[in-house]
Amino acid sequence: xxTLLSSLASPTRILALEALDGxxxxxxxxxxxxxxxxxxxxxRDPRPFSAxxxxxxxxxxxxPVVILDRVVPNPRSEDIGAMVEATRxxxxxxxxxxxxxxxxxxxxxxAKALALMLANPGDLxxxxxxxxxxxxxxxxxxxALIPTTTGTGSEVTRFGVYTDRAGRKYxxxxxxxxxxxxxxxxxAVADIPPALLAATAxxxxxxxxxxxxxxxATPVSDSLAHAALVELLRLAGPAYEARRGGRIDGHTAxxxxxxxxxxxxxxxxxxxxxxxxxxxxSEEWHQPHGVACxxxxxxxxxxxxALPAIRAKxxxxxxxxxxDAAHDDARSKPEDSAAxxxxxGEEAFSDDIRAAAWLGEKLVALRRSLGLASTFSxxxxxxxxxxxxxxxxxxxxxQDDQKLKNNxxxxxxxxxxxxxxxxxx
Ligand SMILES: [Fe+2]
Numbered sequence: 001x002x003t004l005l006s007s008l009a010s011p012t013r014i015l016a017l018e019a020l021d022g023x024x025x026x027x028x029x030x031x032x033x034x035x036x037x038x039x040x041x042x043x044r045d046p047r048p049f050s051a052x053x054x055x056x057x058x059x060x061x062x063x064p065v066v067i068l069d070r071v072v073p074n075p076r077s078e079d080i081g082a083m084v085e086a087t088r089x090x091x092x093x094x095x096x097x098x099x100x101x102x103x104x105x106x107x108x109x110x111a112k113a114l115a116l117m118l119a120n121p122g123d124l125x126x127x128x129x130x131x132x133x134x135x136x137x138x139x140x141x142x143x144a145l146i147p148t149t150t151g152t153g154s155e156v157t158r159f160g161v162y163t164d165r166a167g168r169k170y171x172x173x174x175x176x177x178x179x180x181x182x183x184x185x186x187x188a189v190a191d192i193p194p195a196l197l198a199a200t201a202x203x204x205x206x207x208x209x210x211x212x213x214x215x216x217a218t219p220v221s222d223s224l225a226h227a228a229l230v231e232l233l234r235l236a237g238p239a240y241e242a243r244r245g246g247r248i249d250g251h252t253a254x255x256x257x258x259x260x261x262x263x264x265x266x267x268x269x270x271x272x273x274x275x276x277x278x279x280x281x282s283e284e285w286h287q288p289h290g291v292a293c294x295x296x297x298x299x300x301x302x303x304x305x306a307l308p309a310i311r312a313k314x315x316x317x318x319x320x321x322x323x324d325a326a327h328d329d330a331r332s333k334p335e336d337s338a339a340x341x342x343x344x345g346e347e348a349f350s351d352d353i354r355a356a357a358w359l360g361e362k363l364v365a366l367r368r369s370l371g372l373a374s375t376f377s378x379x380x381x382x383x384x385x386x387x388x389x390x391x392x393x394x395x396x397x398x399q400d401d402q403k404l405k406n407n408x409x410x411x412x413x414x415x416x417x418x419x420x421x422x423x424x425x
Pocket of ligand 1: 152204207
């Protein structure tokens, strides 16, 4: 149901497939391209994808294809510039009819920026930040994205995250970045490494949370984010445990669908304080995006859940998650199901404060069980390296970030310094 709702709410065509062969990929390419012979650029993570590589080889036997696989985490303007150059060289100036992105968030964001910069002048740096000198005006080639991780949501959003030539990370938002198609291929995530699953699933959880406590929230974004969050909380733990045990099962595909729904949700609102803070962790300590988002989730959760309207939304999620858990227990242990239902679903959640607190604890426990960092010492950063003056110089700049301004509760510079300092304990 959540997936169906998401498809209807997204300008991107979302296809959920069990597997993707050469014929299927060629059919998608044909559907999206202006002509049957126009060249195709593939931007992909360098690691092999056993579920997708044969389809790519097959596509390359039918159409002119160039594959760009020098995708780096947190892609920089110069990386995108090099891809634009390589595309022009490969096709002698002929414009590609389609860009296909395959991989995690960095690969998908790189594909989005490449498509944009093939149609717009200048350097990607010109389009980033508050002092941007240009605005995207032209739509690039059609864009089809295939996620191979379980969280980014980039395959359905109008956002891309890029690092400028000075090393500062920015969100670029434009309807011209919106992908034309997202292919959710179950086999492409079936063998995802557990650490990658953990970080990307938690990223998706923060997308749903940041939609719920966003100043731009609408009834539609609330409904999508609520459904996605309930699903993500149900699936993340079992999916991680399955992959840790080396098992390939249906959990990862279900997680991919839920993460995509969270992407559709935050495409309405943008993200908020967790993401604004996370950028500093990625810029300064090169933390992967999902790890950096997980790091600040508890701090931002306690700030936002103090607001009654937000607390009510979180409490509704808590009640549904608890009810689902009680039903699962009832199926597996019918002898004590009545007592558990009462304890988990009703008595304990008679008021929003207790329900939202329960959900906050669940998020902390999940982060812990996924092995994600929660303090600076987890990152190997000691208190001596982060005196008050350095916290201020690193984090005060977040005040300019639109994502922070989207947050339900405004977090001023002083509160933010305190929040960061608390992570040194
Ligand atoms: Fe994110």
